[in-house]
Structures are given as C-alpha cells and as structure tokens.
C-alpha cells in the first residue's frame with residue numbers, strides 16, 4: 001500500500017467507505033476492518049447519516065473489541081445533511097455541526113475525529129458561522145483536520161476566506177464514467193456539450209490549493225443507474241477493463257482503481273465494498289501502473305466520444 005502525507009496525517013492511498021456496513025453484523029464489520037488494516041488501509045470514511053448513525057455505531061462496537069486499532073486509523077466523518085420525509089436538506093449552522101460531531105464521537109466511541117467533512121453544500125451557508133464551528137471543534141480537540149464534499153471551487157474559496165483551518169480534502173464522485181471534471185478540460189473552447197464546465201474547474205482548483213480529492217462511488221454511474229461494470233451500455237469499456245485485468249492478472253475493479261490512482265492529483269479513492277474478498281482484489285490496483293495509452297483508452301471508452 002502507498003500512503004500520502006498531509007501535515008501530521010499519513011493516509012493510505014485507498015480508504016474504506018463505511019456507508020454500506022449499516023446492516024452488517026459486528027462480526028462482519030470486524031472482519032472487513034481487519035482485512036482493510038491487514039492490507040495497509042488505515043483510512044475510514046463515515047457520515048453521521050449512514051444507516052441513521054448505525055454505520056458509526058457498528059464501527060464503534062468493533063473498536064470496543066480492538067481499542068488498540070484506533071491509533072493506526074485515520075477516522076473521517078461528515079456532517080451537514082439532514083433527512084426529512086420527502087427530501088434531504090442541509091444545515092451548516094454552528095449548533096448543528098457541533099451536535100453532529102458530538103453524536104459521531106459518541107457512536108464511534110473515540111475522543112477525536114481525525115477529519116471532518118461538510119457533506120453537501122448548504123445553500124444557506126454562512127461561512128463565518130462555519131468558521132466559528134470549526135474553531136470550537138479544533139480548539140476543544142474534537143476534530144484535527146477539516147474538508148468538504150461535493151463542493152465546487154468557488155464554494156471552497158468562500159469558505160476558506162473565513163476559516164482559519166485549511167480546507168484539506170474534497171470528497172467527490174469520480175470514476176472513468178463520471179468524469180466531467182476531466183472532460184470539460186479536454187474539450188475546452190469547443191461547441192461540444194462536453195466543453196461545459198459544470199464544476200468551476202474544481203479539479204484544477206484542488207490541485208492548485210493542495211486539496212486532496214477523495215473519489216467516491218468509483219464503480220457507480222449514479223445511485224439510480226447502478227454500476228457501469230458488466231453494464232451492456234458500456235461494452236467497449238468493459239471489454240478494455242477485462243483485457244487489462246487479464247494482462248495485469250487482477251480484477252476489473254483493480255484496473256479502475258489503478259486508473260484513478262494514475263492521475264497525478266494524488267487522489268485517495270474510497271472503496272465501498274463490504275466484502276473482504278472484493279476489498280483485497282481492489283487493493284491490488286494500487287500496485288499497478290497503467291501505461292498512458294491504457295489510461296486514455298479507458299477514458300475514451302468511458303466517455304464514448306472521440307477526443308479532439
């Protein structure tokens with residue numbers, strides 16, 4: 001496993017996303033976490049809302065069984081999304097951020113959170129109030145580092161203007177198929193729809209400001225469309241992934257991971273599997289160096305359009 005260093009944090013190049021552990025047993029989560037640690041993964045992503053808090057609770061139960069594991073872990077959680085019957089809404093008020101962190105600390109059974117992310121942009125965000133919440137959490141020792149998720153460059157710029165703590169991470173969906181962050185660059189200044197900059201050059205902004213991107217849902221097109229793997233809508237992509245999987249003697253998922261890791265932005269993708277065997281297969285991708293040609297061929301097959 002390779003690692004990146006961010007201030008005092010040493011983070012594995014693959015994180016384990018804990019969104020889907022919500023209905024697993026403590027024994028199953030224990031096995032998954034042990035497999036992650038045994039394979040060099042020290043980075044674990046949570047959110048207060050995963051399973052309505054149950055993902056954090058199950059993880060906390062595992063830590064109760066293995067308190068010595070905590071010191072080897074970078075634990076991240078997210079806050080700011082609130083659930084209502086018909087919709088989600090967002091809440092970056094100081095009161096809600098602090099209440100949410102206190103809830104996560106309790107469920108996880110830890111004294112501090114290594115990284116706190118704001119989960120999705122709050123349209124009513126007052127950056128001064130967020131800055132105040134971050135200060136309170138930092139000074140009380142409850143949170144060490146901060147970041148965001150699903151935010152574009154200007155949203156980050158606005159927040160950073162007021163926050164003393166550096167915005168160090170942005171968690172974004174990213175994979176060969178969900179890659180408009182790349183596509184708007186390569187088609188820039190053309191009439192193609194692909195030239196539309198949907199995110200305000202977020203990728204370049206993150207690179208300019210040393211903000212580490214954490215790609216999520218690396219195997220999914222979207223929550224509703226499911227995976228592009230073995231999906232008849234993506235025959236060329238799946239054939240290529242299969243060809244490279246055979247060449248490098250790994251699975252197609254490992255090739256996807258290698259594709260993300262090859263990008264020089266030093267991204268830290270999250271694996272969402274709850275299956276220890278799938279996790280081991282995926283990790284093998286961190287040892288593979290795709291050629292430039294292979295990287296572009298996967299990209300081309302994913303966007304289904306000839307590059308200019």
Ligand SMILES: NC(=O)c1ccc[n+]([C@@H]2O[C@H](COP(=O)([O-])OP(=O)(O)OC[C@H]3O[C@@H](n4cnc5c(N)ncnc54)[C@H](OP(=O)(O)O)[C@@H]3O)[C@@H](O)[C@H]2O)c1
Pocket residue numbers: 016017018019020045046119149150171172215216217218219220253270271272273274275278279282
């Ligand atoms: N910030 C945000 O807004 C946001 C949104 C979504 C997710 N996230 C984070 O990102 C993490 C990952 O997201 P995700 O779960 O959507 O990611 P993912 O890794 O793309 O998807 C995992 C799903 O793919 C399935 N899968 C099928 N075959 C697989 C194989 N061979 N290898 C690996 N997985 C396979 C898994 O099932 P099995 O369990 O059976 O392997 C699991 O249901 C989440 O846990 C969460 O921490 C963040």
